[in-house]
Every structure is written in C-alpha cells, then in structure tokens.
Amino acid sequence: MASNGEKQSGTKPPPPPSPLRNSKFFQSNMRILITGGAGFIGSHLVDRLMENEKNEVIVVDNYFTGSKDNLRKWIGHPRFELIRHDVTEPLLIEVDQIYHLACPASPIFYKHNPVKTIKTNVMGTLNMLGLAKRVGARILLTSTSEVYGDPLVHPQPETYWGNVNPIGVRSCYDEGKRVAETLMFDYHRQHGIEIRVARIFNTYGPRMNIDDGRVVSNFIAQALRDEPLTVQAPGTQTRSFCFVSDMLINPDVKIISVENTPDDPRQRKPDITSAKELLGWEPKVKLREGLPLMEEDFRLRLGVPKK
C-alpha cells in the first residue's frame, strides 16, 4: 500500500508458491517450528499449538532470555521436541510451518548485547527464511510496535512507516526488526514464500520475566515488595497493553497507541522518581484476569509469602 507519499507502481506479483508449499495446503498434520519457544510468548504459543493433537511442535531456543522451565509440562511428550540452538546459525530441519519469535525483547536485555541483537534479527530471520524456502513452509515473524519508533501519528495504522532513530541505543532492536520485516517481504516477492508479520505491542502475563525491567513486571514486583512504583520520566508516556492469552487468540491483532512526547522520550532518562512523587498520589495497580496467577508466580520467585 502506498503511503508517506511514495508511489508503488510497476511492482510485479510474487511468483506462485513452490510445489512443496502447495502440497502442504492439503496436509492436516503439521510439524511446527517455534524459534524462541522457551520464552514468555513463545511458551504460551507452544501450549496453544500442542492442544491440537495433529501438531508436532519443535522448539529451538538458546535460553538467553527463555527458560526450559516454561516448557516443563511438554518435555518428554511424544509430539514435542526441544533443541538448544542459536538462530544466527543455520538450521537444517523438515517442518511445515515456522513461528519465528527468537530475539530478546525487553529493552534491558536487547541493549545488553546490541550486536548480537541485530545479528539475531538479521541473520536469524535470513536463516529461517532460507529454511522456509527450502522446505516450502509458511513463516510468521513476530515484529514489534517498536518498528514505529517515536511515532508521529497516533494511533499507528499499518500504512504508517514510523519515525525511527537509526543510530540510537534501541536501534539494534527497532531497526533489526525493520530489516527482518523487509527480508520477509522480499522473500515473499522474490521467492513466493507465504509470510505473516505480527507487530506485537506490550504484552504481559504469567511467565513474564520478573527481572526484565519492563513496566508491568517492575510494578508488580515493587508492589509485592511494598516498594514505591517507579515511573520513569517524563511520566506522560503511554502504552497499550495486551494480556498474553488475548494476543494468542488472534496473533495478527494490532493493539495500538504508543504516545510519546516529541523529545525522544524513549531514550530512558536516568531521573527515575516514585509514582507518588511524580503524580502527587499513589496509583492503584489494577489486577485483571490472569494477573492473580502472575502475582502468585512472582511471589514465589521473590520469596514473598502469600497474604
């Protein structure tokens, strides 16, 4: 679709899917690969796909931010396989569908080793697309709201191309995911690969990493420890949050509205203050469906006894 003023004329249609791909349309048993399947969203996706007895699920993960613990109920299951593998290395395997989730997603983790983050996004996606092409698999990439950068349009329609800093500390992730999206669409246009791209916004729920520095996990951990909630400056930023099971109902769902002030507020300011100090009142954190489960899980991990 043309937007931001650019005309898209003369684009040729993608080639038809390979005969290998065509044969999979009539197949009901699916062997599904999930990269990053030991992570927060990945493991919920595994649960969902394992519900279908016709599916065989293979997870690859390097356990940088994921954990075997998230998959413990499936380890040893005849339809389930777990491989320690880093997607920046090629993977030769026979599968029918690929869900490519592998990448650290929390800002503190992806900024920890930015070169590795961009390698994961670029080389990892190339490797997965190469695999999809070789075996005729359909592939889904989990992209991010961060492809919009500091959006100047609210809410962001898919036709909006974003406002991204190419040299900032978040670029390894923002730009990495943008290149990953480009690769997906180029493989589709050039090789007829069947693709899906889901731009995921801030997701929360059980199995979220307690120490990933994100606002939901921080607030819950702080509340459980009876500490003040920290709101990072400027304090006016907003996010749209999606509970993990709501996201899996329709992985293509786009939950929008990331409002930011114009002066690059996404570069975290060091002056962190307590919510009370900033707002003049202590905000009440509303726990919704599923959160009691998360709270229980966090209590256990923090060693905070039940009330």
Ligand SMILES: O=c1ccn([C@@H]2O[C@H](COP(=O)(O)OP(=O)(O)O[C@H]3OC[C@@H](O)[C@H](O)[C@H]3O)[C@@H](O)[C@H]2O)c(=O)[nH]1
């Ligand atoms: O303790 C905290 C943590 C965070 N925040 C603020 O809360 C907002 C949300 O921050 P988070 O770290 O939870 O997440 P971000 O929105 O910055 O990044 C997220 O965006 C979409 C996903 O694709 C990314 O993977 C992701 O982690 C930010 O404005 C941040 O400054 C706080 O006020 N207090």
